[in-house]
Amino acid sequence: MLAGHFTTALIAKQKFPKGTLLYFLIISQLQDLLWFTFHYLGFERTDPSDAFDATLSNMAVDMLYSHDLAPLLFWLALAFIIGKLLFKSTKIGLVSMALVFVHFVLDFFSGHMHHLFGAGTMEAGLGLYASSTYLAIFIEAIFSVGALWYFFRGEAKKGIIRTTKNKVAIISVFAYGIVFMSLIATRSFRDLLSIPEFDLGFNTNMPTLIFTYSAMLFCLNYFVQKYKVN
Template identity: 80%
Template sequence: MLAGHFTTALIAKQKFPKGTLLYFLIISQLQDFLWFTFHYLGLEPTNPSDAFDATLSNMVVDMLYSHDLLPQLFWLAIVFLIGKFLFKSTTIGLVSIALVSIHFILDFFSGHMHHIFGADTMQAGLGLYASNPYLAILIEAIFSIVALWYFFSEEAKKGIIRTTKNRIAIISVFAYGIIFMLLIATESFRELFGIPEFDLGFNTNMPTLIFTYGAMLYCLNYFIPKFETKKE
């Protein structure tokens, strides 16, 4: 799941304003950011390496340390300590645990295959990206729509006013994530647009993914705080 994880950060900030939005956005995607790091450390190599060849269904990666179940216990402890000491709040530490846990649960239904700890252990996910990517995207789209509806509804109850332009900008960030995955669900950009074969000599898939996550994070951190409060 890509866009859906970010919606959980918006709700966390709404309910627990002591934490910063940027912090919640990063924590909501912690496992994926760890995956990017472990890829470059050679611990979770991701294929295909060419961004033009990559699809949700053909992407191969054993997310042993970033996404498998047992390592989550370690990451849960780490984020609790970070949240607690960074914001001097046990509550934010617990919210951090919740965000990382929800990430794992959402990936169980809409994401790559994960395991207890290693490919030889019991599966801890449905692996719909490989077996049925369109169903995985549908699950994410429904979750994102419901979460955004809840987020905006709660803002309205609190007297928060957003311009139509601002709402469209926020929704567009999530729409971009969904459309991006739809485009590469089963056909690569090379197949879709007839891009000829060429070798740049380095991995282009991971930088593309990192740019996508980074752009969404930046846009949400920019647009979400732009609101007004209704005057009494």
């Protein structure tokens, strides 16, 4: 799941204002940020290497350390420690743990296959990106819509006023994520756009993913904080 994880950060900030939105956005994507890191360390290599060849259904990665169930226990503890130390709040530490755990739960239903600890161990996910890609995207879309509805409804109860333009901007960030995944669900950009084989050095898959995550994080951190209180 991509966009759906960010919605959990918006709700966390709404319910626990002592934490910062940027922090919640980052911690909600902790496992994916670890995946990017472990990829470059050579522990979780991701294929295909060329972004123009990549689709959700053909992307292959064994997320042994970042996403599997056994390491999750360590990341939960780490999230608690980071939240508690940064904000001097046990509550924020617990919320951080919850965001990391919810990330795993959402990936279970809409994401790559995860395991207990490695490909040869018990499966801990449905693996819908590979087996039923469009169903995985549909699940993420429904979750994102429901979470955003809950978020905006909670703001209205608190007297928070947003312009229509601001709401559209926030929703557009999530819509972009869903549309992007739908476009490359089973067909690559090379197939869709008849792009010839070439290598300019920057069309590799992982930098493209990192840019997408960073852009969504930046836009949400900017637009979500643009509001007035009645």
